[in-house]
Amino acid sequence: MNAPINDMRFDLQVIASWIKPGSIVLDLGCGEGDLLSFLQENRQVTGTGIEKSEAKVAQCIERGLSVLQGDINEEVSDYREDTFDYVILSQTLQQVYAPSVLIQSLLRVGKKVIVSFPNFGHWTIRLQLLFHGDAPITKELPFQWYNTPNIRVLTLKDFRNFAQENRFTILKEVAINTHHHESKGNIINFLPNLRATYGIILLGKGE
């Protein structure tokens, strides 16, 4: 059951470092439950996951996690206000139909919301489009235009504007660059919108 932090995807490592021990956490699109499992073992977190795929849900439950099979938009609405200390939406935002409605609903059930997404403003993406003229394909967004689940592409800058327009309060923001194995990476402070592969944002309520 033990999951050492440095085996996890790097963005999840950063997210894990933001979670206060003993918190109550909801992980949306929790996959095979790596983050939840880590948080439970190392941060004494009470966690719940929501995941669409039957096989992944089963894997989570088999490893001892509380996970619900379902669609994140529908599942979130059942919870009472402020049920969770943190709601995590990692690398799923780009697949969501109504992002502002969803984030509003996450800010209702959670005191804080952590969002991570691939940064479409990364320089390799910009160069692909500029020099090749075809829709960019990267390690973070590895699909052709016709088979991608990622119905939206956004940059760090886009998200900041989006947060402002929707009055979501950004409490913290980190831009990261991951290496080949995804479990290694570093934090980007200089020109993040150009150099970061992922953005991770902590949202809170009110001012």
Added chain:
Amino acid sequence: MSEYASHDKNGVSVGVVEKKFFTFAEPPNEMVLESGARLGPITIAYETLGELNADKSNAILILHALSGDSHVAGYYNEGDEKPGWWDIMVGPGKGIDTNKYFVICSNILGSCMGTTGPSSIYPKTCKPYGFDFPMVTIGDMVAAQKELIDHLGINKILSVIGGSIGGMQVLEWFVKYPEMIASAIPLASSARHSALAIAFNEVARQSIMADPNWNNGDYYSGSKPDLGLAVARMIGHITYLSDEAMRQKFGRRLQDKKDFSFNFDADFQVESYLRYQGTKFVDRFDANSFLFITKAADYFDLGSSKGSRLAIESRENVDTKFLVVSFTSDWLYPTYQSKGLVKAMKKNSFDVSFCEIEADWGHDAFLLPNNRLSSLIKGFLDRIYYERAN
């Protein structure tokens, strides 16, 4: 349900088990039922598998459905043709591991497999109760099971597990005695029967009651309403399967013939199957029990005028964790009903996991070999066991 029970392919079995009996509610201390009627004495038939550990913390209670019994797994005798009804799930190293857990399964109140029901002797008349048997509810069944658990000296059950009407009992256990159960696994279950489910039950009941041998429930000294009960069982079997399951299992294939008989023999395999299941059922099941148990299931409702009976915020020492499972092709207890349960649990901030298993076999899927179901239950129980040990 036991038509699925077969010898374990790998020969793994809990071995020989024994049916035991526990009697309580001796007059004048009869059990007061939900209807207000009094019933006693009550005998419960039960079986236990595995060993109860020293601190009595490894007990699992399995709750059977309409036609089940206490014989959940293993054999009464070495030469038995079939093991218990859930032998694929319960045994050494199986989903519910008898090397690790102490498994209890008892026959439900109102049934006819050793527990007091309409075919038992009514002390007042020294004849079978028949329709003098009081209407029992799912809540009464659970209250009787609680007497057995108290008798076994168990304060906290690690998990209560059951499918279909067994799942209703699981939910009722939580409503009545939440502090006594560390976890609960309702499979292919529901907070209440839909009109569709009640309708099928009513047709089945009418079939029994229309049989002249039924005689207002008083048939124990003469011919039994076998035809009515057989048809009732046939209706049940249709609802336990699915369109897909029946297509795969029978299609339009004919039974032992190349062409239609042009009379009303069982031409189609599906006809032959239903007739066989119906006929087989009357040998082992009591028609009045069928009436009482289906009615109890139709009455069951987790909702009330004040909202879901699951809401128990005010009670302390409750930390029950849930695993809810449904099956894609189950149209008797469809997934939306399990999801309704999950929704109510989430609203009450319960710890709940939910999985909808892709399966072609309709409502009966929970009784068939299914690696996913076994590993889900195993993983979930491991966690509950581990959490309670630490």
